[in-house]
Amino acid sequence: MFLIIFSTLVDYTVGISLSKTQNKFKRLFLLWTSILVNIGFLGFFKYYNFFIDNFSTAFSFFGTTINTNSLNIILPVGISFYTFQTLSYTIDVYRQKLEPTKDAFAFAAFVSFFPQLVAGPIERATNLLPQFHTKRIFDNKKAVDGLRQILWGLFKKIVIADNCAQYANLIFDNSSNYLGSTLLIGALFFTFQIYGDFSGYSDIAIGTSRLFGFNLKQNFAFPYFSRDIAEFWRRWHISLSTWFRDYLYIPLGGSRGGNFKVIRNIFIIFIISGFWHGAHWTFIVWGALNAVYFLPLFIFKRNRKNLNVVAQGKLLPNGKEFVTVFFTFWLTVLTWIFFRAENINHAIKYLLSIFSETLFTVPQFADRKTALLTILLIAGFTMIEWIGREQKYALENIGLKWSKPIRWFFYYLIVFMIFYFAGDKQEFIYFQF
Amino acid sequence: MKQFTLKIFLFLLPILIIGIALEFLLREIPNQYTLKDNYIATSSRKIETLVLGSSHTYYGVNPEYFTKPCFNLANISQSLNFDLELLKKHENEFSNLKTVIIPISYFSLFETLEEGDESWRVKNYTIILI
Numbered sequence: 147m148f149l150i151i152f153s154t155l156v157d158y159t160v161g162i163s164l165s166k167t168q169n170k171f172k173r174l175f176l177l178w179t180s181i182l183v184n185i186g187f188l189g190f191f192k193y194y195n196f197f198i199d200n201f202s203t204a205f206s207f208f209g210t211t212i213n214t215n216s217l218n219i220i221l222p223v224g225i226s227f228y229t230f231q232t233l234s235y236t237i238d239v240y241r242q243k244l245e246p247t248k249d250a251f252a253f254a255a256f257v258s259f260f261p262q263l264v265a266g267p268i269e270r271a272t273n274l275l276p277q278f279h280t281k282r283i284f285d286n287k288k289a290v291d292g293l294r295q296i297l298w299g300l301f302k303k304i305v306i307a308d309n310c311a312q313y314a315n316l317i318f319d320n321s322s323n324y325l326g327s328t329l330l331i332g333a334l335f336f337t338f339q340i341y342g343d344f345s346g347y348s349d350i351a352i353g354t355s356r357l358f359g360f361n362l363k364q365n366f367a368f369p370y371f372s373r374d375i376a377e378f379w380r381r382w383h384i385s386l387s388t389w390f391r392d393y394l395y396i397p398l399g400g401s402r403g404g405n406f407k408v409i410r411n412i413f414i415i416f417i418i419s420g421f422w423h424g425a426h427w428t429f430i431v432w433g434a435l436n437a438v439y440f441l442p443l444f445i446f447k448r449n450r451k452n453l454n455v456v457a458q459g460k461l462l463p464n465g466k467e468f469v470t471v472f473f474t475f476w477l478t479v480l481t482w483i484f485f486r487a488e489n490i491n492h493a494i495k496y497l498l499s500i501f502s503e504t505l506f507t508v509p510q511f512a513d514r515k516t517a518l519l520t521i522l523l524i525a526g527f528t529m530i531e532w533i534g535r536e537q538k539y540a541l542e543n544i545g546l547k548w549s550k551p552i553r554w555f556f557y558y559l560i561v562f563m564i565f566y567f568a569g570d571k572q573e574f575i576y577f578q579f
Numbered sequence: 580m581k582q583f584t585l586k587i588f589l590f591l592l593p594i595l596i597i598g599i600a601l602e603f604l605l606r607e608i609p610n611q612y613t614l615k616d617n618y619i620a621t622s623s624r625k626i627e628t629l630v631l632g633s634s635h636t637y638y639g640v641n642p643e644y645f646t647k648p649c650f651n652l653a654n655i656s657q658s659l660n661f662d663l664e665l666l667k668k669h670e671n672e673f674s675n676l677k678t679v680i681i682p683i684s685y686f687s688l689f690e691t692l693e694e695g696d697e698s699w700r701v702k703n704y705t706i707i708l709i
Contacts, residue, residue, distance in 0.1 A: 284580045293587075554590065561594060 282359030292356030299349025
């Protein structure tokens with residue numbers, strides 16, 4: 147509690163102070179105060195033990211043992227999200243893109259806005275803060291839309307993510323006991339677990355905000371229908387990737403300054419993005435791999451090729467679209483292995499086991515019927531997502547033209563499925579970040 | 580806003596009704612906890628020896644081998660705190676109770692039901708201890 151209050155006070159004060167001076171050095175000093183306080187807290191609570199342990203390992207590699215004390219640090223909930231959110235405020239005020247607010251309560255509400263405090267979306271002050279200054283009038287259509295989004299978010303989390311989690315956890319935690327085909331299915335389950343979990347939370351957060359008359363930005367735009375990695379990163383955790391683009395990539399020079407600089411910037415962004423997720427080498431490797439995939443697209447100027455929705459206005463994709471979506475999807479599945487694995491060694495062994503002769507065997511599941519049911523749920527879910535891929539969330543326009551009894555029956559069906567297919571309760575994955 | 584609230588209430592009402600009905604029906608299904616609770620309600624005065632504890636006594640102690648009237652109130656994974664709660668619930672009903680057997684297994688002093696893998700069984704106690 148102290149952390150968020152302190153962070154709020156610092157950034158509120160910095161914002162006001164920035165408006166009172168035009169002196170370049172003073173403004174820079176104020177900006178860096180905000181950056182150091184926020185990143186300092188984040189760095190300490192999230193990365194202290196990582197750096198200490200790796201520092202010690204590096205020294206022991208050279209034959210020297212140093213005594214270090216790891217601290218038993220509990221990561222404050224939401225710190226990775228609200229620190230970035232408040233930083234966006236001070237940076238935008240510094241850049242004079244936003245007038246600082248004198249309303250301390252509005253600012254505190256912006257920082258601690260409960261639907262998105264714990265796991266995003268990371269909102270920009272330019273979007274969310276003004277909404278606290280305007281009077282919100284209840285809008286029935288917005289509220290109903292919000293509830294529909296919450297319902298879909300709950301379905302994604304409880305039916306899809308939690309059911310996939312049971313198999314993903316079982317397979318990843320005992321990966322040495324499984325054949326390649328099962329390990330591949332395990333990676334597939336994790337792929338849908340993390341999507342259902344995180345985008346489900348975002349849907350619940352955005353839907354809840356709409357109930358209160360607030361408009362948050364879309365955080366996921368059907369990323370698994372992407373035709374290349376560049377498109378994937380325009381559709382996955384949009385609030386984080388745009389944050390890094392605007393506040394790190396562009397200040398580093400962005401796409402200007404020669405190939406070496408651009409390649410450096412791309413790697414920095416992706417690696418830091420990976421590292422943001424957690425203090426493990428697996429996240430860094432995951433980020434670096436995504437940079438490796440992105441680079442050829444950038445070099446051959448194909449990174450902005452697929453800006454519209456795949457098969458826009460059509461029922462099905464054409465052959466080329468299908469192949470590119472399929473390829474990108476499976477590339478992502480294999481990369482998620484690093485995200486989920488215990489360590490690099492585990493991830494590499496997992497991958498090697500997939501790409502062995504045991505890949506062409508029948509997957510092993512103790513309870514085959516339930517595993518098959520989960521796969522069927524994923525298939526049905528993917529179909530609904532495909533149908534709604536041109537909307538902000540899959541259910542946005544589905545059923546709006548149906549009669550009320552049929553529409554309510556559809557809602558009851560989803561509620562029934564949430565209760566009936568509820569998997570073992572799992573924590574939201576991104577709460578740990 | 581009123582219309583919206585009313586519609587939400589109307590939407591949730593069938594879910595609530597079905598939920599409450601299902602809860603009621605599920606509670607009517609006999610299980611070992613309710614069967615034992617009902618037995619005590621009808622036969623508590625006869626019981627002179629009461630056996631508490633977890634699956635060790637649940638499976639390991641047969642009241643039929645006792646010379647005096649005995650009842651086995653042990654349940655799977657039942658920890659000491661629930662032994663106590665059950666005893667407290669029925670203490671006024673056991674008018675002839677002379678002996679209470681409380682087993683101490685290797686885990687008894689270190690674990691409670693709420694903290695273990697069988698914590699889902701707590702709901703059974705919640706129902707019968709009201």
